[in-house]
Amino acid sequence: MAGVEITNLTKQYLVAGEEFYALKDVSTVIPDGSFTVIVGRSGCGKTTLLRLLGNLEEKSAGRIRLGDGGSKAGGRRIGMVFQEHRLMPWLSVKENMAFSCTRQEQRDRTERLVAKYLRVLGLEKFQDAYPAQLSGGMAQRVALGRTLCYDPDIILMDEPFGALDYFTRQRLQREIVDLFLAQKKTIVFVTHDVTEAVYLGQKIIVMDAGEVVRELPVDLPYLRDPASPEFLAVQREILSSLRGDQT
Amino acid sequence: MLKMTTTKVLRGLYLPAVIILVWIAGSWLAAWNSYIIPPPGEVLAALTKLLADGVLAKHVLVSLYRVFAGFLAAFLLAFPLGVAVGMSSRCNDYLQPTLEFIRHVPPLAAMPMLILWFGIGEWPKLLIVILATFFPIFLNTLHGVASCDVKLVEVGKSFGLSKGETFRRIVFPAALPSVLVGMRLGLGYSWRALVGAELIAASSGIGYMILDAEQLARPDVVVLGILTIGVLGSLIDGLFLRLTKLAIPWKESEEADYGRG
The missing domain is CATH 3.40.50.300 (P-loop containing nucleotide triphosphate hydrolases)
Structure with missing residues (x-):
């Protein structure tokens, strides 16, 4: 505690x-x-x-x-969510959420987490969209999802x-x-x-x-x-x- | 969407069509001396003949080879240097004045020196292309790397990315659109500089073909040469633009900013 x-x-x-x-x-x-x-x-x-x-x-x-x-x-x-969404403009929603995954052996785990949080955050329909195509609220959801997928x-x-x-x-x-x-x-x-x-x-x-x-x-x-x-x-x-x- | 592009393409074809019509009509009515502006028929005849005996293809291939070899060499030099200077301000301090000096010298001005050093073989032409292509690629790479949003780099830091990973996964993709703009500009510059170099000293290539035709009093071949340069340049640029769009699909939704600089 x-x-x-x-x-x-x-x-x-x-x-x-x-x-x-x-x-x-x-x-x-x-x-x-x-x-x-x-x-x-x-x-x-x-x-x-x-x-x-x-x-x-x-x-x-x-x-x-x-x-x-x-x-x-x-x-x-420790995961951080910033005031601006700070998503990578060249990655889709799904790829942005998996951003923290740097090693091959984490891939499966990250993929499971991404699938889970896409569902939890209601982003499944947008998983292949680019950040520029999202509204502010959606983009911030993705940013939150990205941090959650880091599993901090x-x-x-x-x-x-x-x-x-x-x-x-x-x-x-x-x-x-x-x-x-x-x-x-x-x-x-x-x-x-x-x-x-x-x-x-x-x-x-x-x-x-x-x-x-x-x-x-x-x-x-x-x-x-x-x-x-x-x-x-x-x-x-x-x-x-x-x-x-x-x- | 498709209809829109067709309309746009059509719009762009009006002016060439008018020019060609004026050309045909003027030649038909003998409004000008056919030596100064050869009639379209003669140019077409020259085209068929030079295509048939392979002369045009030979010169075109030689020029294309020079452009691509020079472009590749320039890219291999300019890209790493642009990244290095963009990432480190100290590196920039050391190199900036020298590069600024070279940037202001037109590549063709170096041609006499290059001929003196290397003779009139392939080297001066390749070097001209390298000189012409280096700066657009270098400067745009430098700009792209240096203007990468520090906020995005901070995201990498918060996820514990190493320096190499930060470059590969954040700085490089962020700089890519700018690098591609530089490459596209460089391709255009290299084509122009090469034809210039071939006009000064060469025994093959499109520029040489034009110069040779002038000396043999064949204005039809001169016009053919000019048209070939324009058409090839547009084709290369169009092809590169296609590849660019494939390489940076996210830019489509962001209102593309090609052709700046």
């Missing part, structure tokens, strides 16, 4: 000769098999935190411990629905909850949308100016009703912890 332990994590840049802290002394725990949401306004460091977890950037100081990897040897696999232990999602319209977004939020309930993977989801955070998260980490300002568990059962008083109470609590400095 160790999950991901983050201790005193710091990331600083030099911007025009001045030191800038994207992350400052962040310590928190992401429980195994949980749906954790990191929420905050733009530039609060939430994406930096996610990219450090995904090994896409070098930390300046601190520690990230990815737990013991359960029964698997050689640590954990931890899925990192960086505002994956940020560029989608309201209706598509709502649908995908429901789908991701269904997937989470069915797959039991650890998900870390970054968003600036407080409603989305409360709709999805079992644990919500509120960030501001490179620091964690609040962590709160959300015990509401899925699927949650955004109009219910409990939902609104959590939402209010998050907002109140962010009220400090309005920009």
Whole structure:
């Protein structure tokens, strides 16, 4: 139940000769098999935190411990879903989903996973289409499928629905909850949308100016009703912890 | 869809048809000196004769051989170099000024030097083709590799791809459309430069055939030569465009961007 332990994590840049802290002394725990949401306004460091977890950037100081990897040897696999779909334009939907497969001996396994997630995500009809022929929501589904076919232990999602319209977004939020309930993977989801955070998260980490300002568990059962008083109470609590400095 | 293309092709045929009609009518009415513009009948007669005795085929094959040999050699040089320079900015720093200098020298300007070094054998012609073809392939490969979206490269990183895999599975396919545009441009340039070189110093090839006909006062053969160059050039380009479309099928849905640069 160790999950991901983050201790005193710091990331600083030099911007025009001045030191800038994207992350400052962040310590928190992401429980195994949980749906954790990191929420905050733009530039609060939430994406930096996610990219450090995904090994896409070098930390300046601190520690990230990815737990013991359960029964698997050689640590954990981390998959990332980006804000843009980032599909390879030259590969079909099916080929994009199999993208993470690099070795011949994984081929059968990947093929099974691709078939499974094409079905789960409702993409079977589009399996031979190219990304340019897909709508934004479809493309983001494929991107999610690509990461799922990598079969990661931890899925990192960086505002994956940020560029989608309201209706598509709502649908995908429901789908991701269904997937989470069915797959039991650890998900870390970054968003600036407080409603989305409360709709999805079992644990919500509120960030501001490179620091964690609040962590709160959300015990509401899925699927949650955004109009219910409990939902609104959590939402209010998050907002109140962010009220400090309005920009 | 098919109807659309037929209409388009038809549209493109109007102007040549008008030119040929004017040519026929003008010659018929003797509107100009038949030595300056030989009548179509004479050009056709020259075509039949040169086809029958195999002279035209010989010159065409020689020119085609030079274009393809030179093109292949240029590709083998330009593509790896374009990839290397595109992947490393330091490599670019070292090579950029020199290449920029060479780029501005028209290949034909080097012809006298090449004849001095290699005589009037096959080498100067091949080198001219290489010089003409190198830059479009090199520069477009460089551009394609250097402008590969870092966001896609990051996807590879998040899946733990090695450097070689990243190149093979992300950078190369991303650069491919650009490489093909460069190859297509290079093919066109090489054809033009070769005919130029053959006009200066050669004993065979389409360019030589034209020069020889001029000296023998055979304008019909000159016109035939020019028409042959144009037709062959278009055919090669059309063929290459077909192959390109097969090689990058995903571009069809993205609004193709051929013929830029």
